[in-house]
Amino acid sequence: MTSLFDPVTVGAVELPHRVLMAPLTRMRASQPGDVPNDLMREHYVQRAGAGLIVSEGTQISPDGKGYMDTPGIHSAEQVAGWRRITDAVHAAGGRIAAQLWHTGRVSHESFHDGRLPVSASATPYRNRTTVRGEDGRPTRVPCPTPRALATEEIPRVVEDYRQATVNARDAGFDLVEIHAAHGYLLHQFLAADSNRRTDAYGGPLARRARLTLDVLDAVVEAWDTGHVGVRISPIGAFNGLDDPDGAAAGLHLAAAFAERGIAFLHLSEPDWAGGPQLDDSYREALRAEFPGVIIGAGNYDVAKAERLLAAGLIDAAAFGRPFIANPDLPARLAVGAPLNEPDLASFYGGGAAGYTDYPTLAAVR
Numbered sequence: 001m002t003s004l005f006d007p008v009t010v011g012a013v014e015l016p017h018r019v020l021m022a023p024l025t026r027m028r029a030s031q032p033g034d035v036p037n038d039l040m041r042e043h044y045v046q047r048a049g050a051g052l053i054v055s056e057g058t059q060i061s062p063d064g065k066g067y068m069d070t071p072g073i074h075s076a077e078q079v080a081g082w083r084r085i086t087d088a089v090h091a092a093g094g095r096i097a098a099q100l101w102h103t104g105r106v107s108h109e110s111f112h113d114g115r116l117p118v119s120a121s122a123t124p125y126r127n128r129t130t131v132r133g134e135d136g137r138p139t140r141v142p143c144p145t146p147r148a149l150a151t152e153e154i155p156r157v158v159e160d161y162r163q164a165t166v167n168a169r170d171a172g173f174d175l176v177e178i179h180a181a182h183g184y185l186l187h188q189f190l191a192a193d194s195n196r197r198t199d200a201y202g203g204p205l206a207r208r209a210r211l212t213l214d215v216l217d218a219v220v221e222a223w224d225t226g227h228v229g230v231r232i233s234p235i236g237a238f239n240g241l242d243d244p245d246g247a248a249a250g251l252h253l254a255a256a257f258a259e260r261g262i263a264f265l266h267l268s269e270p271d272w273a274g275g276p277q278l279d280d281s282y283r284e285a286l287r288a289e290f291p292g293v294i295i296g297a298g299n300y301d302v303a304k305a306e307r308l309l310a311a312g313l314i315d316a317a318a319f320g321r322p323f324i325a326n327p328d329l330p331a332r333l334a335v336g337a338p339l340n341e342p343d344l345a346s347f348y349g350g351g352a353a354g355y356t357d358y359p360t361l362a363a364v365r
């Protein structure tokens, strides 16, 4: 029977085991320029024992930024910063994917020289994002009603994803993951509630899904199917988006991913964020559409991961908060060692505290 500690092939990349690090925004990039830095390198190197690290969400363009101090992958300085991180992760024996991100309406005009953030439609996200306050510390502010992208602007967004993929490759990443989950730009196009468009990118599901698939095709063209995966969150409320058609949208995308033969589908499950438990009938439906590698994430522990692996419903599990607090998580899970508890107050923004100072088991002993 397959175990979490068996190797697995994800597209063009061989992973030594199936305990993966989920993408985790930590808002510690250097300013000006949203540049990956030495502190981030230390954080990722400490976690190089993951079967695969998926990087924090990384904006594909200045327009794609939605939170303070998140890193980008659109400037030469950012690519050089990431190169120092991927080299160090590889030297430590690890593998790392870049998560390609455009936050769409989950953003603020202060990131865009006073211009409104863009989305599928001018439908507001009635919630807040994080900017730098006057005291320099993270402050929560309401998101403005966004501006709808004009049809003529969409090729530019697709091109930004393509260029970001070229940049990720140049930066030494092993794979890219397109972030199509959690209420960000691609999800805003997918969900009817946030997409009221009447052009070829709005209306029935196939048209709402088109931007995600146009982006996927451009990203595959820039690299190849063996180096590309997509993260989706079909069920549950994330960042103000709770798509009543989400289940169908997830299956539609999974079928399109299978047709293209991409490296993996990363399923973000909603229960950790207050949503419902995903039931096995949905997992089975997703598996029927997508025979490739499925990564499950959201409130996983060894028991949940092993059960779903044995049932053939996932191929690997990604851990978020446990990896924040336990740099040596796979080693701890392998022996059933106790886990450090994550400190929520240091999740977003700040320095080394709560970021690179969690002890390994060896250090504790």
Ligand code: FNR
Binding pocket: 022, 023, 024, 025, 026, 055, 056, 057, 099, 179, 181, 182, 231, 268, 269, 272, 297, 298, 299, 300, 318, 319, 320, 321, 322, 347, 348
């Ligand atoms: C996240 N998550 C997340 N997801 C994503 O796709 N891109 C991201 O940048 C982030 N950032 C992020 C930051 C922090 C601090 C948390 C806690 C979560 C979601 C994450 O990848 C994962 O799906 C959840 O944390 C659920 O998994 P766990 O924590 O229950 O293992």
